Amino acid sequence: MNAALLQLAFAFTVVSACYGQSVGTWPEVPVPSTSRRVAILEDKRIKESSGLALGVRDPSIFWTVNDSGGEPCVFAIDRNGKTRAKVRVRDAANFDWEDITSGKDEKGSPTLFIGDIGDNLFIRSTIQVYQIPEPEINSPDQPVAETETAAPQIWRANYPDGRRNAESLLVHPQTRRLYVLTKTDDGRCALYAFPQPLQPNVSMVLEKVVDLTFPRMIRVGKRPHDNCMTTGASFAPDGSRMVVVTYSSLYEWPLPKGKPLAEALQAPPIRIEPELLRQTESVCYDSDSLTLWLTSEHLPAPLLRVTR
Numbered sequence: 001m002n003a004a005l006l007q008l009a010f011a012f013t014v015v016s017a018c019y020g021q022s023v024g025t026w027p028e029v030p031v032p033s034t035s036r037r038v039a040i041l042e043d044k045r046i047k048e049s050s051g052l053a054l055g056v057r058d059p060s061i062f063w064t065v066n067d068s069g070g071e072p073c074v075f076a077i078d079r080n081g082k083t084r085a086k087v088r089v090r091d092a093a094n095f096d097w098e099d100i101t102s103g104k105d106e107k108g109s110p111t112l113f114i115g116d117i118g119d120n121l122f123i124r125s126t127i128q129v130y131q132i133p134e135p136e137i138n139s140p141d142q143p144v145a146e147t148e149t150a151a152p153q154i155w156r157a158n159y160p161d162g163r164r165n166a167e168s169l170l171v172h173p174q175t176r177r178l179y180v181l182t183k184t185d186d187g188r189c190a191l192y193a194f195p196q197p198l199q200p201n202v203s204m205v206l207e208k209v210v211d212l213t214f215p216r217m218i219r220v221g222k223r224p225h226d227n228c229m230t231t232g233a234s235f236a237p238d239g240s241r242m243v244v245v246t247y248s249s250l251y252e253w254p255l256p257k258g259k260p261l262a263e264a265l266q267a268p269p270i271r272i273e274p275e276l277l278r279q280t281e282s283v284c285y286d287s288d289s290l291t292l293w294l295t296s297e298h299l300p301a302p303l304l305r306v307t308r
Helices: 003-022 224-228
Strands: 034-040 049-054 061-066 073-078 083-088 097-104 110-116 127-133 153-158 166-171 178-182 188-193 203-205 207-213 230-235 241-246 250-254 270-272 280-285 292-296 302-307
Touching: 049 110, 049 230, 049 292, 061 097, 097 230, 097 280, 110 166, 178 230, 224 241, 241 280
Parallel strands: 049 097, 049 280, 097 166, 153 203, 166 230, 230 280
Antiparallel strands: 034 302, 049 061, 061 073, 073 083, 097 110, 110 127, 127 153, 166 178, 178 188, 188 207, 230 241, 241 250, 250 270, 280 292, 292 302
8 A cells, every 4th residue: 555545544443533423424414404493582682592392281382491590480482472481490519401302291290301411511410301290381571480399300310331411301201201312523422321210319320322523513603523522412202313503503303103213313414504503502302293493592592493
């Protein structure tokens, strides 16, 4: 092998080692889609929207939370960008709230799960998820007074392979199992599952489901490694899809019935290229299990709808 071919082979080996399954497998060309800014959130208290969840009790609204250091509160917003509820989570602290997801509890009641899962400095021995009943919301045009939840159920957990940073919390609509997707600067992350049944008053050991590697990608206005960093994720309400958002792209996998989640996520996803927002850290599906909704940290905070 001559020097030029040897150098080329070495470069390919380095790239493959850095980006794993992303080399030659994940799409660069996005599927056709349309992004529309539906509203700007009117409530200036929602200045670091770091998660988005479709209401189960009322699918016309969304729930969101502020990032680390904010009040330990959840906000209900409607599709006109108006705040419909502000609810303080009793006995809670916002150490690093990074996501919120909605589902049902074991009795079938609408429930919110708040992911206190961020760990940029890798100092946390455990992460925690607050579980609360999905609150009632005010009727349109009614005053919004702050309310408070009853004491939440707190689920604590630790990773089996060391401390990790994460910004994505998911709950499967059929199995009700909780998942966390980790975040790294180079895109090499993993999906972890909470044990079932959940165990109170202990730190549960998470189960690694699958390793994933998100590729670098150039978009005007973003750095290549912005596409590597996973900032939110969601299952479709009917369980047919899973989406992950980065600062630059959306990646979506179909989840065929009967196929294990780990196996479904080994297939290349489709790529969706939404309108770029300043710092996209939240995503959820609409009730049609197809339309996607996004918000962004920092003010003004847009509410974006993405359709295929």
